[in-house]
Amino acid sequence: MMSEPRVVADDRRRDSDTGRMLAFSDGVFAIAITLLVLEIRAPDVEHGLLDALVDLWPSYLSYVLSFVIIGIIWAQHHSLFQHITRADHTFLLINVGFLMWVAFLPFPTGLLAEYLDNSGERQTATAVYSATFVAGALLFNLLWRYAIHNDRLIDATADRRVMQATTRSYTFGPVLYLIDFGLAFVSVTASLILFLLIALLFAISPYADIHQRVARSGSA
Amino acid sequence: MMSEPRVVADDRRRDSDTGRMLAFSDGVFAIAITLLVLEIRAPDVEHGLLDALVDLWPSYLSYVLSFVIIGIIWAQHHSLFQHITRADHTFLLINVGFLMWVAFLPFPTGLLAEYLDNSGERQTATAVYSATFVAGALLFNLLWRYAIHNDRLIDATADRRVMQATTRSYTFGPVLYLIDFGLAFVSVTASLILFLLIALLFAISPYADIHQRVARSGSA
Amino acid sequence: MMSEPRVVADDRRRDSDTGRMLAFSDGVFAIAITLLVLEIRAPDVEHGLLDALVDLWPSYLSYVLSFVIIGIIWAQHHSLFQHITRADHTFLLINVGFLMWVAFLPFPTGLLAEYLDNSGERQTATAVYSATFVAGALLFNLLWRYAIHNDRLIDATADRRVMQATTRSYTFGPVLYLIDFGLAFVSVTASLILFLLIALLFAISPYADIHQRVARSGSA
């Protein structure tokens, strides 16, 4: 590798800049998502284990909800770096802020698990849970918009239509979670159903289709 | 790398698609398997530490059982990607579902550890443990069958005989774990022995031999 | 790869020496930073969840402080290896010592979270927290200075001005955290504000600018 021409060596260094940042981000995602299970506390009973396990439904629901959403956000974070090929110091700092949010998620997940069957406090727990995702969606938009502003960190060959579709798609995030936050004060059930719908929406979003169609036509 | 022809660059992107997904999956596997030890709770006694440690045998058994099975599933997941060379959006989602199952495993492992010496509840704990693996084996089959359907995500040069042997081998999984689930209601001991036998079976499965013979002949 | 000339093979081996060490270090950083959230203990109340969540402010503050500082130290550790291209046995051992410190950080973070609203003990907790960072900054300097001494592990093409700026920048660390340690005995609030300022200082340090300007001109 020492004998490669200098320009290539510099490209490699740049690649490894985003490479190590991505590996670190993936590590935090993988750990945060796997720590969620620690919020499901095994029942400690002498009799009636089956009933006690059924009573843990808020824990299972919180686990599934948070796992799916983090999984989708991970996939979206992944998608960003098909366009973003460089990293500067500010971008690294915004990403650290974003990872701070990712690593925080087991806490609101645990709150939801513990208070969802407490009729007096489930509204608060759901509102805190929603507010966390509003904050995360805003951070995610900041990360993306910082990178694309004036093509700051974008590959020159990036497809403009895909990028605009991506930007539009991400803008929905904070709005939807804000509606979720508001709904928590009206109906906790409605708020959680909307959460599932948001997850579903992002999972099967038209962006994914556009993106893949473009990728396929590019490699044809 | 900028100067590589376009087709190669697209291949690299596709490689990195499965690459980052695999790295993320490996992360979740590694973390889930290492969190299992947290389910072995150190005894808190003033006297008789040795006896207290011996009494923890359900924890050691659960730890070894879950660790070996997850280790084998990791190796199988690994094997899949000797054939699967692409990933699409649906496949990523199925994999997220599969990882949700992997990350959940410390919970049923902890249940088994805690209730295996509770004569009234050990049946329930073993049945829940078995049912978890039925679900996992089904998810694993879904992952594999989605990928190979119409050669959707398969390398064109993949060896058909190896792939068919793989498919047959994976089909046994859900059936065996279902028998395990049924056995739990007859005899917990028999159910756990079958678990060990299943682990042994997959560890020394003829598939592994076929696979290696083919790999050896391919590289000769 | 078997057919590559021997010298290239040796370079690859050297690269993979620092490569695997870096991957391991990144793993420890990512896990330690993600375990911080376990120090925020969900309140266990029947009524008044919102108040209980507000009362957890010391936990949030400790979490943010430790996360940002570890994130910055990770980025600095990352920067080192733009200059360090080899590893010897002693360097690996120093790095293990440094990682032992990184992995320890959830403990003082938990201490700060638990004792910051205990008027009698918050001074001790803050002093212990500061002393931990004095030790870490010293270890970090040891790591860097061992590597650059007589160009021991440094790429021959490394830019001397950037390296000298790096060395100067790192020398401030132990001094600043020592001041922090002293301040803890005068005013806990002042000590924590200085912590935030140190994080800010390293986040926007002129070194980062120099470094990036050089990197940009190098790749131009």
Added chain:
Amino acid sequence: MMSEPRVVADDRRRDSDTGRMLAFSDGVFAIAITLLVLEIRAPDVEHGLLDALVDLWPSYLSYVLSFVIIGIIWAQHHSLFQHITRADHTFLLINVGFLMWVAFLPFPTGLLAEYLDNSGERQTATAVYSATFVAGALLFNLLWRYAIHNDRLIDATADRRVMQATTRSYTFGPVLYLIDFGLAFVSVTASLILFLLIALLFAISPYADIHQRVARSGSA
């Protein structure tokens, strides 16, 4: 990459065999080593925090001891793969067994931390701790000896002198830890001092020197 000749593609596949196994092993090492800190339980006192922190010395000692030893074992595991360039199914299974041992280490570390200042039980805790390392050293020898038997998984260009020195070096491990186990019944203090000496011995072992001298002369 599709256009590479077939032999190279097979080499790449083989490399990625040990590659993904190594990445997984590194993940388990990194997580197990970072989970050790969870065994240091923050004191929960109203007054006298400093005294309570000093009383935690068995926790700090166990943490440092386990961290350094795991760090060294990781480095040794790392060294193995400078010789081992292939993996077969049996080797993967032995490695899973070895990782099961690595992931288990937080448990005996926690035991030692909890019972070292319990005069009646510290002997048992130290003996269990030593016995764990006897088992681990045996597993490590099994891993190495399986790989080198009849050059099963060894690079054809591997240096025989380095390999023999490595084999001799690893043979000491089980013997030394067995002495440690015996010493625990005579004097806990002597046993722990021997642990520190073993760590020191492996850290500065002549093997490391031989290895590096050879590596240096090879790349000259």
